[in-house]
Amino acid sequence: MTEQATRIQVGGTAGTDPYEVLVGRRLLGELPGLIGAAAKRVAVLHPEALAATGEALREDLAGQGYDAIAIQLPNAEESKTAEVAAYCWKALGQTGFTRTDVIVGVGGGATTDLAGFVAATWLRGVRWIAVPTTVLGMVDAAVGGKTGINTAEGKNLVGAFHPPAGVLCDLAALDSLPVNDYVSGLAEVIKAGFIADPAILDLIESDPEGARRPDGPHTAELIERAIRVKAEVVSADLKESGLREILNYGHTLAHAIEKNERYNWRHGAAVSVGMVFAAELGRIAGRLDDATADRHRAVLASVGLPLTYRGDQWPKLLETMKVDKKSRGDRLRFIVLDGLAKPTVLESPDPAMLLAAHAEIAA
Numbered sequence: 169m170t171e172q173a174t175r176i177q178v179g180g181t182a183g184t185d186p187y188e189v190l191v192g193r194r195l196l197g198e199l200p201g202l203i204g205a206a207a208k209r210v211a212v213l214h215p216e217a218l219a220a221t222g223e224a225l226r227e228d229l230a231g232q233g234y235d236a237i238a239i240q241l242p243n244a245e246e247s248k249t250a251e252v253a254a255y256c257w258k259a260l261g262q263t264g265f266t267r268t269d270v271i272v273g274v275g276g277g278a279t280t281d282l283a284g285f286v287a288a289t290w291l292r293g294v295r296w297i298a299v300p301t302t303v304l305g306m307v308d309a310a311v312g313g314k315t316g317i318n319t320a321e322g323k324n325l326v327g328a329f330h331p332p333a334g335v336l337c338d339l340a341a342l343d344s345l346p347v348n349d350y351v352s353g354l355a356e357v358i359k360a361g362f363i364a365d366p367a368i369l370d371l372i373e374s375d376p377e378g379a380r381r382p383d384g385p386h387t388a389e390l391i392e393r394a395i396r397v398k399a400e401v402v403s404a405d406l407k408e409s410g411l412r413e414i415l416n417y418g419h420t421l422a423h424a425i426e427k428n429e430r431y432n433w434r435h436g437a438a439v440s441v442g443m444v445f446a447a448e449l450g451r452i453a454g455r456l457d458d459a460t461a462d463r464h465r466a467v468l469a470s471v472g473l474p475l476t477y478r479g480d481q482w483p484k485l486l487e488t489m490k491v492d493k494k495s496r497g498d499r500l501r502f503i504v505l506d507g508l509a510k511p512t513v514l515e516s517p518d519p520a521m522l523l524a525a526h527a528e529i530a531a
């Protein structure tokens with residue numbers, strides 16, 4: 169049975185269908201309503217780490233009369249490949265999955281990115297529901313409809329905007345999350361703090377140790393605040409024609425680091441370094457005050473996120489950043505801050521500025 173949950177609406181403007189993000193506990197009772205009466209088949213996509221959860225969900229849905237299958241994916245970034253997507257398409261084809269059938273993605277951001285992408289591409293788009301099980305998935309990846317996979321050339325280079333029909337954030341799922349993965353998700357929470365909601369930073373600074381734990385005093389509030397930031401932005405600009413770019417704060421460098429590390433770094437850890445870089449870039453460009461730039465290091469370090477990356481990799485990172493989705497032709501574009509919660513775009517920064525900002529994160 170569903171316990172009382174916080175409901176955050178996303179979309180519903182500019183021709184997009186509205187949907188809700190629920191945050192609470194024991195939310196799976198909401199699934200049948202979201203799946204809808206038209207579905208006969210349901211595919212539950214889950215990572216290896218959540219094999220038991222995926223199978224339990226499949227059994228539950230089968231007990232409710234659906235023709236339910238579970239598709240196990242590799243853990244983490246290994247699932248975001250064309251091969252894994254093709255494996256899922258094959259399973260859906262063999263099950264006779266039609267346009268009224270539904271995909272449920274249960275897992276972290278990598279799983280929901282892949283599940284959403286499979287939903288976007290199967291029969292040119294079927295309904296899907298996100299059940300994020302990591303902090304990062306709840307506050308960011310599962311919300312907003314960006315779905316996709318990586319290619320050899322870079323991160324998330326193939327994908328589609330395909331919003332879910334609903335997002336169920338069951339906070340109990342976080343109890344089994346390894347601490348490194350938990351903390352990685354805090355990078356996106358802190359990002360939401362810097363770009364839009366500084367109360368998030370105050371909450372973390374008041375108890376950094378508590379922020380690292382699912383039973384911390386502010387866990388639900390931190391997650392809900394970060395979701396509200398994301399919901400507001402994607403509701404105004406689903407397809408990233410402008411405003412949505414602010415959610416990419418720290419990501420230009422982060423994606424290059426992830427690729428350079430063959431995805432052995434967690435996304436949030438790379439975003440942490442990427443935000444320190446972006447803050448330095450803002451400071452060097454004369455946009456950001458010293459105190460706010462320094463606050464990045466302090467708050468990220470206080471929860472155990474990294475601030476530096478190997479200094480000898482700059483030429484490779486620069487090359488990768490050129491295929492960032494915010495680039496236009498030969499122009500690199502970065503999100504920087506004009507001040508706390510004042511994100512803006514920095515176009516074609518001088519190479520010397522980039523190098524100087526890089527020197528501040530080089531280990």
Ligand SMILES: NC(=O)c1ccc[n+]([C@@H]2O[C@H](COP(=O)([O-])OP(=O)(O)OC[C@H]3O[C@@H](n4cnc5c(N)ncnc54)[C@H](O)[C@@H]3O)[C@@H](O)[C@H]2O)c1
Pocket residue numbers: 215216217218242243244245248275276277278279281301302303304305308309310311312313314315324341342343344345346349352353356434435436
């Ligand atoms: N679409 C978007 O808007 C968006 C936003 C932010 C990030 N992302 C993407 O999200 C991905 C990162 O997501 P993530 O940080 O959630 O990592 P992840 O999905 O790689 O999960 C991390 C690890 O935790 C395991 N796991 C997941 N839930 C668990 C649980 N409850 N208990 C135990 N283990 C669990 C996973 O199997 C994996 O091994 C990246 O690919 C990033 O690009 C997408």
Ligand SMILES: O=C(O)C(=O)C[C@@H](O)[C@H](O)[C@H](O)COP(=O)(O)O
Pocket residue numbers: 308312314323324356408412413415416419493
């Ligand atoms: O939702 C968005 O928009 C974001 O930029 C959120 C990011 O945290 C996320 O990592 C996203 O997947 C990056 O998008 P990309 O378009 O740069 O691949």
Ligand SMILES: [Zn+2]
Pocket residue numbers: 308356419435439
């Ligand atoms: Zn991100």
